[in-house]
Amino acid sequence: MERARSTSSPSLVSRTVEIDAPAFAAVFDALPAPRTTWNAPDDALVLGSGAAATLTGRGADRFADVRTAATDLFDSGDVHAGTEAARPRVFGGFAFHVGSCDGDPWKPFPEARFVLPRVQVTFADNGIWLTVNAIGANASVDDVEDRLEAEAERISGIDATAERPARPGIIASHRTTSREAWRTGVEAAVDRIRGGDLQKVVLAQALEAELSAPFPRAATLERLAEKYPDCHRYYFEPDGDDRGSAFFGATPERLVALRGRTVETDALAGTTGRGETPEEDEWLSRELLDDAKNVHEHQLVAETVCDQLKPFAASISAGDRRVRRLATVQHLHTPITAELDDDRHVLELVEALHPTPAVGGLPPDRALDTIREAEPFDRGWYAAPVGWIDAAGNGAFAVAIRSAVARPRRATLFAGVGLVADSDPDREWDEVQLKYRPILDELEDVSDGRGENLGTAEAAEVTDDT
Numbered sequence: 001m002e003r004a005r006s007t008s009s010p011s012l013v014s015r016t017v018e019i020d021a022p023a024f025a026a027v028f029d030a031l032p033a034p035r036t037t038w039n040a041p042d043d044a045l046v047l048g049s050g051a052a053a054t055l056t057g058r059g060a061d062r063f064a065d066v067r068t069a070a071t072d073l074f075d076s077g078d079v080h081a082g083t084e085a086a087r088p089r090v091f092g093g094f095a096f097h098v099g100s101c102d103g104d105p106w107k108p109f110p111e112a113r114f115v116l117p118r119v120q121v122t123f124a125d126n127g128i129w130l131t132v133n134a135i136g137a138n139a140s141v142d143d144v145e146d147r148l149e150a151e152a153e154r155i156s157g158i159d160a161t162a163e164r165p166a167r168p169g170i171i172a173s174h175r176t177t178s179r180e181a182w183r184t185g186v187e188a189a190v191d192r193i194r195g196g197d198l199q200k201v202v203l204a205q206a207l208e209a210e211l212s213a214p215f216p217r218a219a220t221l222e223r224l225a226e227k228y229p230d231c232h233r234y235y236f237e238p239d240g241d242d243r244g245s246a247f248f249g250a251t252p253e254r255l256v257a258l259r260g261r262t263v264e265t266d267a268l269a270g271t272t273g274r275g276e277t278p279e280e281d282e283w284l285s286r287e288l289l290d291d292a293k294n295v296h297e298h299q300l301v302a303e304t305v306c307d308q309l310k311p312f313a314a315s316i317s318a319g320d321r322r323v324r325r326l327a328t329v330q331h332l333h334t335p336i337t338a339e340l341d342d343d344r345h346v347l348e349l350v351e352a353l354h355p356t357p358a359v360g361g362l363p364p365d366r367a368l369d370t371i372r373e374a375e376p377f378d379r380g381w382y383a384a385p386v387g388w389i390d391a392a393g394n395g396a397f398a399v400a401i402r403s404a405v406a407r408p409r410r411a412t413l414f415a416g417v418g419l420v421a422d423s424d425p426d427r428e429w430d431e432v433q434l435k436y437r438p439i440l441d442e443l444e445d446v447s448d449g450r451g452e453n454l455g456t457a458e459a460a461e462v463t464d465d466t
């Protein structure tokens, strides 16, 4: 490998080389924690391991904290990226609101945390790329290039013969919110909406599942990728967590992607199930498109996203409202694009857009107060922005729904619904159970027939908090 010697003394050194590597799961299993994966539709799959730098933030300033730290980090970089997909990026996420990481299972997760991986493997259309990053006074080009060679050799020698593990199975589960408590909470929220105090609020639930076998991380991520190729899949392990926690999911909701001055975002709200047949699917999507309650719930999101972008935009354009069909649900979806009036950092847009009324509500402050009062658990990173930032201040962020925190033998799943004036508590309950499905399907051991209906019915092993 040819050595590129640097005369300056940068604090960030990043080198990339194309490598031979086995498939994702084998590499994932062989790399040390903390690991990160990011996989957006039609984009490279990025697997990060270790932390060359960790950027954290707290409180209401968490977005600004990370932005400043990322700008400092990238300011004096010596980067030979090889291919765009493998350029150095920091990956991470934010807490939904201030104080929401205080309780279980969120304690290992700061209110904002982004990692520049020490080792990054990028599975792109144009090959598999290994990036080694180092930071600080002792980061030398020679050391990084030596490590690049050593890691390339190690990764190409990883044994990839292990079979994909089965889904772990669920022994028991426990809802944080009983059906009765849900009804009361939804009715109270709907009363506030009808009284004019609120326009919309999104209330969520959590489900604790005890697993019968260790959580198979790489296999779960692979299965989610196969079933939800159009969704953003993400996985984050916090540093120094001896409980082996990870936050992961497969979300259909993009918060924002910024490249240069071009912004892409989505309004996604309003939900129905999938049919048993193509005809039933079609019927359900037509019904969703014509349903006044769902259209109103959706329009509030689309209009608010456009309003929130206005201060930054030279032009905004919203596409036609359509139905987005996923493996387990169908949603109303409006694609939105904008051209910015100036150069911006992606975190300026993330801060302006979060939380959209698809996960918070309107007006935002009253909706957040309602969420804090009504939900008996901490949201942590659920429904919050997760994504990446590069040296140019570009980035892509998704809304971390259809998600869970997993530890080796347990998982906490999260799902919520938008409430408007004519929401019905029982229908909304059923919708929450549908939204657990993407993750629950990967935890249940369907081969023995147990728990197949855990998400939709009151299966025997599920307990409430009552």
Ligand SMILES: C=C(O[C@H]1C=CC=C(C(=O)O)[C@@H]1O)C(=O)O
Residues within 6 Å of the ligand: 202, 204, 253, 268, 269, 270, 271, 331, 357, 358, 359, 383, 401, 402, 414, 415, 416, 417, 418, 435
């Ligand atoms: C809050 C969630 O979904 C949001 C995104 C799409 C549709 C939604 C709905 O129809 O209620 C929610 O606003 C969740 O999945 O936890």
